[in-house]
Amino acid sequence: MNEPAQPGERAEAAEAAEPAHGVTTGAVARRLGVAPTTLRSWDRRYGIGPAAREDGRHRRWTSGDIAVLQEMCRLTASGVPPAEAARAARAGTVPTAPTAPAAATATAAPARQPGSGNGLPLGDVRQECRGLGRAAVRLDSPTMDELLGSLIGAYGLVTTWEEVMVPTLHAVGRKWETSGDQYVEVEHLLSWHVSTALRRVGIGALSGPRASAPPILLACVPGEQHTLPLEALAAGLAELGLPARMFGAAVPPEALDQAVRRTGPVAVVLWAQARSTAHHALARHVADTAWGVKGARARTTVLLAGPGWAGPVPAPGMLRPGGLREALGLLRGLCEAASSPAGGGGGAAPQRS
Known part of the structure; x- marks a missing residue:
């Protein structure tokens, strides 16, 4: 004997049966992951609307209407302006998308003004x-x-x-x-x-060739939870084949000290998003930490990464890159120097100010 349908099942069955008469705006919005107001706005502004309306007022979307909406969503998500996307979706054509990054072209395509519908x-x-x-x-x-x-x-x-x-x-x-x-x-x-x-x-990038230099340590200072910039740096280092150890958010000073002494890194990158989290005493401690046998002691180079370190010129043994591209260039240079015969290959990164 069949059990009675639950409320959610009845709702799903009702929506599944709706295509014969058209789907409501709310059901289409849930299916596409957009707000109902967005669909109404597209209908009003760009003519991306249902072919028929119940009682002349309520929108009822057919499968063909929904296919046009899906194409509209795909095009706007790829960066095509809504008006152009609407024309292409209705006509079934594919507009020309940007083919080169702004930084690599002499004349970048002009950006559209705010008010594109995403609310950001x-x-x-x-x-x-x-x-x-x-x-x-x-x-x-x-x-x-x-x-x-x-x-x-x-x-x-x-x-x-x-x-x-x-x-x-x-x-x-x-x-x-x-x-x-x-x-x-x-x-x-x-x-x-x-x-x-x-x-x-x-x-x-893990399967590619790896540099023979000591590792680069990546860590957020204590109290710092923003890890995405360090994750971007870790990905860039992997592309370059440079060894890195990612420790993530809010690394305690004692843990970072032990990691430095155990690995003898060519560099330590400390991320601070805000001045309130920048830990200058910890950065100085890491830069002053030495390891190895007497007479051949080695130190690491500290990269002060992130806007939290803005202020005085870094002390000797510290660098402050201006962004991801510059940080990757500095770290690649440090690794190459450490891997060369003159660099010793044992974490004795050159001291730079």
């Missing part, structure tokens, strides 16, 4: 940021995953990080700060997908 304060940024932002606001995980992977493949890790990932993350963070508890889920989901994309880069 992106300002003057490249189109891919808008596509990623729209997908994040829709909580569209598959699109974010596909976008990040294709961008890294097309433009490289550093450009994707600096020109797409960081601006979009900052925009979501600003929206969170100004909207109370709203957009927390957007920030968390976007951060998770960025982290996943970065780790895929690192994992994909």
Whole structure:
């Protein structure tokens, strides 16, 4: 004997039966991961609407209407402006997408003005940021995953990080700060997908040749929870074949001290997002830590990474890179020096100020 259907099952059955008469706007919105107001706005502004309306007023979407909406979502997520995406979706054509990163072209395509429909304060940024932002606001995980992977493949890790990932993350963070508890889920989901994309880069590079230099240690200072910039650096080091040890968020001073003494690193990267977390005493301690036999003591070079270290010129034995690209260049130079016969290959990284 069949059991009676539960409320959720009855609702699903009702939605499954709706296509004969058309699907409601709410059901389509849930299926596509967009807000019902977005669908109504697309209908009003761009004519992306249902072919028929019940009683002349209520929207009822057919399978053909939904296919056009799906294409509209795909195009806007790839950075195509909504008006252009709507024309292409209705016509069944594919608009020309940007083919080169802004940093690599003499004349970048002009960025669109705010008001693209994603609600994020992106300002003057490249189109891919808008596509990623729209997908994040829709909580569209598959699109974010596909976008990040294709961008890294097309433009490289550093450009994707600096020109797409960081601006979009900052925009979501600003929206969170100004909207109370709203957009927390957007920030968390976007951060998770960025982290996943970065780790895929690192994992994909593990099978390549590895440098013979001592490792590079990556750590957030105590009290610092922002790890994504260090994850980007770890992925970049993996691409270069440079050995690294990632310790993540809020590393206690004692743990970092033990890691330095045990591994004899060529460099230690300390990340501080804010001045309140920057631990200058810890940075000096790490830079002054020596190991090895008497007469051949070695020290490491400390990279002060992140905006929290802004201020006085770093002391001898410390460097302050201006971003991911510069940090990778400095660390590659330190590893090459440590691997050369003059460098000793034992963690005796050159002292630089």
